[in-house]
Amino acid sequence: MKKLKKVIIPAAGLGTRMLPATKVIQKEMLPLAGKPIIHYIVNEAIKAGFTEIILVTNENKISSESYFETSFELETALSKISNKTLLKEMREISNLKAKIINVKQNKPKGLGHAILTAESLILDEPFAVILPDMIIDSNYNLKNLALMKKNFEKTQVSSILLGKCKKSETQNYGIVKVKNKNSKNNFLEINDVIEKPNPKKAPSNLFVAGRYVFSNEILRYLNKEKPDLSGEIQLTGALYNFLKDSKTLKGLLLEGDIHDCGNKLGYLIANLAFSFKDKKIKREVLKFIK
Numbered sequence: 001m002k003k004l005k006k007v008i009i010p011a012a013g014l015g016t017r018m019l020p021a022t023k024v025i026q027k028e029m030l031p032l033a034g035k036p037i038i039h040y041i042v043n044e045a046i047k048a049g050f051t052e053i054i055l056v057t058n059e060n061k062i063s064s065e066s067y068f069e070t071s072f073e074l075e076t077a078l079s080k081i082s083n084k085t086l087l088k089e090m091r092e093i094s095n096l097k098a099k100i101i102n103v104k105q106n107k108p109k110g111l112g113h114a115i116l117t118a119e120s121l122i123l124d125e126p127f128a129v130i131l132p133d134m135i136i137d138s139n140y141n142l143k144n145l146a147l148m149k150k151n152f153e154k155t156q157v158s159s160i161l162l163g164k165c166k167k168s169e170t171q172n173y174g175i176v177k178v179k180n181k182n183s184k185n186n187f188l189e190i191n192d193v194i195e196k197p198n199p200k201k202a203p204s205n206l207f208v209a210g211r212y213v214f215s216n217e218i219l220r221y222l223n224k225e226k227p228d229l230s231g232e233i234q235l236t237g238a239l240y241n242f243l244k245d246s247k248t249l250k251g252l253l254l255e256g257d258i259h260d261c262g263n264k265l266g267y268l269i270a271n272l273a274f275s276f277k278d279k280k281i282k283r284e285v286l287k288f289i290k
């Protein structure tokens with residue numbers, strides 16, 4: 001039985017829906033309640049038990065790479081002014097319980113290509129993928145991806161996390177068709193997946209929520225995948241062919257709120273939701289909104 005240690009976080013997208021903020025800043029570095037999005041995502045991976053985190057970034061933007069490194073200058077300055085709380089907080093960021101490895105995706109050729117960029121680090125192991133646009137309430141860090149990891153280590157079966165969207169939103173996501181909605185251990189059996197279908201063609205309202213756990217053989221399918229019309233290699237295409245070969249893929253229904261931080265409205269709402277975890281801030285913001 002193979003254990004899951006590695007997780008790939010593709011964070012090299014152009015961030016077009018968040019321009020101009022993302023012209024020079026990687027979108028995963030934008031703050032949610034004062035902390036960069038990528039920090040929550042890395043925490044989620046660590047809480048789930050992953051020990052090697054592979055960040056796929058692009059070389060043109062101010063990136064998460066240095067965020068997880070030690071900043072001697074800052075630490076010296078904080079020591080001088082005896083700000084112990086902040087100093088501790090800064091040290092924790094560069095002393096995580098997992099190893100962070102950075103790889104560069106040199107061309108914006110899609111999610112499938114981003115995963116393949118990390119292939120030489122995965123070798124013959126299983127791995128997970130987290131899409132950092134989709135932020136899940138951190139109170140649920142021990143559900144969702146953590147449960148998918150546990151299930152994989154018991155069964156060696158690949159799985160993806162599923163959310164429920166409005167019918168009118170199916171064209172924003174990968175949408176799945178499931179076999180039995182009443183499975184015993186909460187994992188549903190998926191038998192089809194289609195990328196961004198219009199509501200009329202969508203087989204359900206269950207969307208792919210950006211958390212995946214894969215046996216190594218998905219890499220073979222990704223390597224066979226041809227670029228789509230926009231020149232991108234799609235993970236959904238590889239999953240479609242994986243299912244066509246009668247391989248098993250399970251789906252876990254997510255627990256907790258999920259926010260799409262890849263667009264301005266979703267990002268604003270996520271900022272409110274995460275800021276509201278601080279009762280005082282919540283009170284003040286609600287007063288202001290009123």
Ligand code: G1P
Nearest residue numbers: 131133134173174208209210236
């Ligand atoms: C990607 C995936 C899609 C998934 C979505 C979740 O799309 O291709 O299947 O539902 O992430 O955020 P993207 O948002 O990169 O266009």
